[in-house]
Amino acid sequence: MVDNILEVRNLTKYFKTKKGLLHAVDNISFTLERGKTLGIVGESGCGKSTIGRSILRLIEPTSGEIIFNGEDLMKLNTLQMRSMRTKMQIIFQDPYSSLNPRRTVSQTISEAIELNHLIHDKKDIEKRVSELMDMVGLADRFANSYPHELDGGRRQRIGIARALSVNPEFIVCDEPVSALDVSIQAQILNLLKELQSKLKLSYIFITHDMSAVNYFSDDITVMYLGKMVEKSPVEDLFLQPEHPYTKALLSAVPIPEYHKEKRKRIILRGEVKSPINLPDECRFSSRCQEFCDVCKGSEPQLKEIRKDHFVACHNVT
Amino acid sequence: MKQKKTKRRSTFSEIWRNYRKNFSGMLGLMIIVGILVTILVGNFIYDYDTDVIGQNISERKQAPSSEHLFGTDEFGRDILTRIIWGGRYSLAIGLAAVLFSSIIGVVLGSLAGYYGGVIETIIMRLADIFQAIPAIMLGICFVTAFGQSIFMLTIAVSIGAIPAVTRVTRASVMTVKDMEYVEAARAIGANNFVIIFRHVLLNAMSPVIVQATLRIGGAIVGIAALSFIGLGITAPTPEWGAMLSSARQYLRGYDYMALYPGLAIMVTVLGFNLIGDGVRDSMDPKLKK
Amino acid sequence: MYRYFLKRLFWLIPVMLGVSIFIFIIMDFFPGDAADTVLGEAASQEQLEEYREAHGLNDPVMVRYVRYMANLLKGDMGISYVTGRDVFKTYMQRLPNTLLLAFSGMTLAILFSIPIGIITALKRGTVLDGTLMIISLLGLSMPLFWLGLLLIIGFSLNLGWFPTGGSGDLKHLVLPAVTLAVAKMAMLARTTRSSMLEVLNEDYIRTARAKGVSKRKATLKHALRNALIPIITVIGIELGSSLGGSVLCETVFSWPGVGRLIMDSISKRDIPMVTGSLILTTMLVAFLLLVVDIIYAFVDPRIKAQYQRKK
């Protein structure tokens, strides 16, 4: 029996805009095994961040079920949801806008402990804060610093400590390293990995960086314009990508190795479709290198083509 | 690794640190402190009934001299004394008016910005209506309708500014509301109260404070203007605008009577404008290098 | 574009309704009423009451408002209590004077302030910048009515170049227009400067410079047009305030404009005149701001695109 910490079924989020309905997330389903990491990759505007926020109901999903530890989060009221968020947390992309500039490091880290009445004694809270800071590799002397006095890497550590402060079992990492420099990225990725094994955390790892997701995740889903186009264990996806978009995405990643000949790349043409009022056809058809008549007919559904490997493409069977 | 010092520094002291480096801001602060001290000292050395409003026909309309530095008015009262005494009205009403309009505007603007929807529509339409009527007309009508008490004057001067404050606050709150740290606060279980006060309002206040400091000068001119057209503080109370108004009849030959009260207004307003510029420069991160 | 204009014009209706209700209510608080004004102090209590009853002055304020608005829609704004003349006609007689003053003041301000703003932005941190900015700060801090008095003392009484007040030929216009222009000039120069400074730091200025555009041309062609939006806003607001708020300038120079009309009517408790004038002035200002909005679209294609999408 597999122990799933999270199961998302038919998650959908539409935003109402002046021009029409914006399909941010369209009918997404996946499961996350306890202690594992699910990577969600895709380019800007594909809805990956909306998924992360919808799971915590920071954004109210339009429809769908989010089953966390066997309980459907969509059925909880605001208060119940608030206490449920001690089990699930989120780490944000931008280490600048994700910290309140007027709160010190210790104020930011201790806020959740106080709000949720996890620890009552002031001394114990202090102790817990310094324990958390230690855990994420922040020296104690920064406790009274303000975020603007610190660099991006340290700020991201504060964000991680804030998320850990409520002892969560599950964390959504929303592009946690995209805004950081290469050498700092590696520091943070290693920290997150280390914390995962130490605290038995389950992650959803949202990113646009294929190498990072490969390093970090067990399973992976590829998103395009709010739809899941491919889903599989990481090794399988990188060895044998099936969806034309995944193939293009993988071939587009620059590889930092010397190669005599120019690498062959799939260069996509055309423009990304507008996510508003989408017609009933494959969303990738405007840029697809394997486009044919079937693609215009209807929207492809996810099919299992190998064990655990799902693809949504008319041309893949 | 070298230990990098991290001083504990609050945002307020950070702003003050920037402000101190601002030459014109410090100049403005010096002007205003100087004026405040003069008014305070004047309060003790001049007696209202004899020195300020007491008439002295024998010394009417004397040009500036060593005895009367700014000369005397048509009732023989020393103009310098009256200017010093009159400063309290300008400053008190000016500051009170800005405080009043800021409080009302911030409350309305925050409600509109944070909650949106119907509340926002109602508040912003009301702001449209009040902004459509020219501010000075609004003040004039208000004083005519409700009387010329100090309280009503304060409201008359501030009422025209409320829509602008509301707009600025709303825009700022809307920007801050979308910041990720507000979302993070929600994610760790903060309720609306905590979010509004701890995370949104404090961070949304900079533009409001900047705007408020820049508006003090305008409020002081506002009260002087009302007095000038006879709707503000009335004789014999010495108010700068009222003094200018009565000096109008004596422009020919006694122009010094119109000179000094206006100069007092200008210097005061200049002081506050300099402070306002300084505050803006030290609070606006865009101008920081 | 055209449809957007109509839509915005349509939007003005609720705002103007709100404005008129507000004005009507505040007029209700004015001390004294038509009976007092028309019959004078000699009238007895009975006569006053009789008059009030006959003219519906004892009706609730909302009833009177509806009656007023019904008349207004027929184009009838009532008759002045004091002069007995038609409110609308009286207002329209005064309006050209106010428009003349406001527009000449504004033109003067624009002619000087925008070049000053551009020069100070380009020469940021130099002595020239400092001097011009201090002068403009002085201009901004100077109360308009005091400046008016100083100009009268200097140019009318001492030099005798211009009349002290009243209207008539061009000479009468000079001092009030200059007075009005000075404060606006200060405001506009400062706005131009800060707006230019902001724009000059933009990436696209660097792009232009990188392709070999000279500094002068980058400023005048690339920066100014982008900086123009806040400048136009301020011009609009200032023009609006000088239409509605010219009371002070008109008082100092006895200029027979709308502001003086409203002030005189207020002091004489001529409520129909005040109500009508305020409503008309407000409409004028609102319409002006609408025109400013339309001008934006010509300057900034992004805004134009927004308008067009709303078709």
Place this chain on the structure above:
Amino acid sequence: MDKHEFALDVSNLTVEYVTSDGIVHAVNDIDLKIPPQKSVGLVGETGAGKTSTALAIMNLIPSPPGVIRSGKIILNGYDVLHMKDSELNQVRGSEVAMIFQDPMTALNPVLNIGEQIEESILLHEDVTRDEAHEQACEMLEMVGIDRSRIYDYPHQLSGGMKQRVIIAIALCCNPHLLIADEPTTALDVTIQAQVLDLISNLRDEYRTAMLLITHDLGIVADMCDEVSVMYAGRIVEHGTVEEVFTNTKHPYTEGLFDSLPKINDRKSLLKPIIGLMPDPTELPEGCTFAPRCRYAMDKCFKRRPSLNAISDTHEVSCLAYEDPVFSIERNKHGR
């Protein structure tokens, strides 16, 4: 050989920013040479001084607060730092052109893209307005945008298209040197591939030399012939791409490689560089990388290394190589 040996020859360039918090030492005494038609990558992290170097080459360092303290920049024979403004304006855009990092803000929002391309042509070529317009249309097609869009405004284009318009502006006067400052950092991966592909095709066609500034070693591997690695305002290693990638010499370069997750080897562990880049207002006395370097010795904290040649084309700035047997780990275990 061309009449000039190098498309770009920078020597001893030092750029500082004088701020109220102290002097920011952005670029410290660097040399940079680009042979005609070659492409050199300038790699480094945020704050390494890459953009300042690029702006100095254009002589467009914002001043104040920026000051070019010393150095010589010879751009295809032109001494950029000692030219009159009017002459400089002739060089910019025709001899050297630049592509900027953020396509969202690099185009003027109130001018249509046609006007912005034509402007450059009219400035540098003796053509009529109509001819310039026609050339602009051709350029637009060259970068893969339909000529019917010439009257579009920037806000009507996607990010990738905007960057292509910027490329069109840069290349329309056939410059000898193209400076591309993080040209794809703001773009999605698939769009990045499009834009890089376009740049390298056009560069081949126009035979333009290129200085490619980036933080992404992968892009360097695809696009460049030589690479300079920059750290805290200094160049710490320079060589051909092959040398630097397969025979890495500087510990910082090694750290950069070890910080990257490998797309085809997910099991390999990341070995991040410890610590942070030093504050550019107070650079350490010795080697600027010493505080973060795992090979650092006492002398590294005291003495500043200079860039020494290892082979004809490979240079490294590291004191450890005074010991002839020293080698860094990356090369010991193979790639």
